[in-house]
């Protein structure tokens with residue numbers, strides 16, 4: 522039996538943090554042999570909010586470098602940049618015509634990003650989930666490994682696939698999200714009531730490229746409560762978040778971790794957690810730097826990835842156009 526297709530992506534906007542790593546990239550790497558994988562750098566999603574062109578270019582390279590450094594093997598998995606495969610925007614337009622405006626108005630991420638009530642959010646930001654649905658549906662995707670915050674977007678992709686199939690005949694596979702039990706939602710270090718987010722300011726996250734000094738400082742200052750006993754208790758959000766990060770980086774069980782920290786205080790936990798993160802990120806950073814110094818290698822990987830992706834995507838788009846009566 523052929524392998525299930527897994528598709529996912531990250532925006533090359535600003536830093537990539539340990540929330541992205543633990544919620545998404547780590548599970549991509551873990552599922553690498555199980556699925557036929559496609560990992561995209563979604564630059565067209567990034568430009569739904571203003572980007573500095575020079576930084577966007579560099580961040581696009583860096584995101585690809587992170588995929589490779591984390592252990593995605595480009596020989597098996599397809600790694601490519603979204604804007605290099607034109608079928609994404611074409612299919613997004615077609616899907617726009619079967620999407621209800623009400624569906625997009627209900628997207629919580631759009632509502633959060635436009636909370637201030639100003640009406641200068643771009644139409645691209647509003648339409649963002651439809652482009653994401655196009656990304657997913659072009660490849661016959663069965664599985665979408667993401668963090669919890671993308672669940673609603675994947676549900677929209679499912680609904681659009683079903684609606685299109687009902688109107689025009691079976692065309693798209695119906696995708697489902699894969700969301701980890703632990704790590705689905707890494708919380709902000711300075712505000713553990715909200716998810717870790719690149720837009721929240723540097724004290725909120727640990728970037729994959731942060732130096733050991735910065736990592737130590739951010740973890741030591743992370744918000745916790747005034748308790749003393751170290752236990753996995755979701756009601757103690759700050760502590761729970763630090764323990765979850767510890768668990769995902771160490772691979773240990775909750776029981777092993779609680780036992781290890783018996784009669785130790787929060788500052789012990791923070792010190793050990795900082796050491797652990799530094800230990801895991803240092804080799805990753807070295808590899809990221811290696812790829813960033815070898816842009817020609819990155820270009821080769823991305824070019825060959827785009828070629829492989831384009832082959833699949835163009836075929837799907839052709840079928841879609843035929844079904845719609847757009848081509849003979």
Ligand code: TYM
Pocket residue numbers: 528529530531532533540541542543544545563566652653656657665666667668669670671674704705706707708716717718
């Ligand atoms: P983006 O770039 O915001 O985030 C990339 C991935 O990281 C996950 N993530 C988190 N996981 C756990 N805890 C957190 N605090 C946290 N913050 C982010 C996200 O859930 C995501 O998996 N719309 C997507 C990109 C995208 C995409 C796609 C994903 C575009 N097309 C098609 C899958 C399939 C996004 O903005 O992710």
